[in-house]
Amino acid sequence: MKTIFSITLCCLLVTVTANAGFEWEVAELGGPDSEQGPYQGGEVKFLDNGFEISATGGDIWSNKLGCTYAHLSDPIKGDFTFIYTIEEHTTDPATTWSKCGVLVAQELDATTPYIFIQSTCSNHPEALNDKGTKIISRPDKGGAAGPGSNGWTKLQWPVTYRFVRDGDKFTASVSFDRGQKFESIAALDKLDNSEVIFNDPVYVGIAINGHNAGQTTGTA
Numbered sequence: 267m268k269t270i271f272s273i274t275l276c277c278l279l280v281t282v283t284a285n286a287g288f289e290w291e292v293a294e295l296g297g298p299d300s301e302q303g304p305y306q307g308g309e310v311k312f313l314d315n316g317f318e319i320s321a322t323g324g325d326i327w328s329n330k331l332g333c334t335y336a337h338l339s340d341p342i343k344g345d346f347t348f349i350y351t352i353e354e355h356t357t358d359p360a361t362t363w364s365k366c367g368v369l370v371a372q373e374l375d376a377t378t379p380y381i382f383i384q385s386t387c388s389n390h391p392e393a394l395n396d397k398g399t400k401i402i403s404r405p406d407k408g409g410a411a412g413p414g415s416n417g418w419t420k421l422q423w424p425v426t427y428r429f430v431r432d433g434d435k436f437t438a439s440v441s442f443d444r445g446q447k448f449e450s451i452a453a454l455d456k457l458d459n460s461e462v463i464f465n466d467p468v469y470v471g472i473a474i475n476g477h478n479a480g481q482t483t484g485t486a
Contacts, residue, residue: 289339290317290471296332296376301325302363304480305332319366319472323480326365326384326402326473327411331376335369337471345433348470351426351444352385355486360390361477362397364484368429369473370436372464377408381462382473383427383438383451384418387484394421399451401438401460419451434461 324332
């Protein structure tokens with residue numbers, strides 16, 4: 267049976283409009299030795315219809331995560347569809363590589379296998395116009411993350427994502443009209459899907475990092 271989550275993230279504001287009743291928790295993944303560390307933690311402010319999430323330092327890349335992770339309290343088994351809208355994502359000071367988006371993780375650990383939709387920040391022109399969106403995955407615990415740089419879907423705000431798990435395959439699409447019409451995130455040499463073998467259940471939620479060698483705070 268496929269589980270469907272439909273959430274609206276206004277500054278990553280989240281409203282669960284299907285399968286209501288799910289609870290959310292916050293995990294800080296990483297520390298001083300995280301990629302682009304030190305990851306110095308972050309904050310999640312829960313609101314009536316969602317949350318605002320931030321992180322200082324860290325990265326969602328390489329072999330050790332540094333990110334703030336707001337996830338569903340109960341891990342999920344089987345296929346699912348996860349839909350969310352990011353109203354805006356900014357950094358202070360401006361930096362290219364603050365990322366936010368849906369993260370599926372095997373464990374609540376900085377070295378966990380994961381798959382993630384990257385969405386880059388909006389107040390750094392290069393990040394918004396050139397970096398955009400792609401799928402990042404780490405299939406092995408403590409291993410390398412990929413794929414490499416450039417050639418991704420460009421962004422405008424607000425942006426809505428749909429992430430679908432079908433067995434070991436994860437597919438991402440994007441919408442710029444709040445989910446009325448979705449299109450593939452594939453651009454140039456980048457694909458809109460990736461395969462990661464997880465052992466069910468998995469954690470599902472929204473992650474953000476700050477980047478810039480621990481100097482930048484990302485907020486979405």
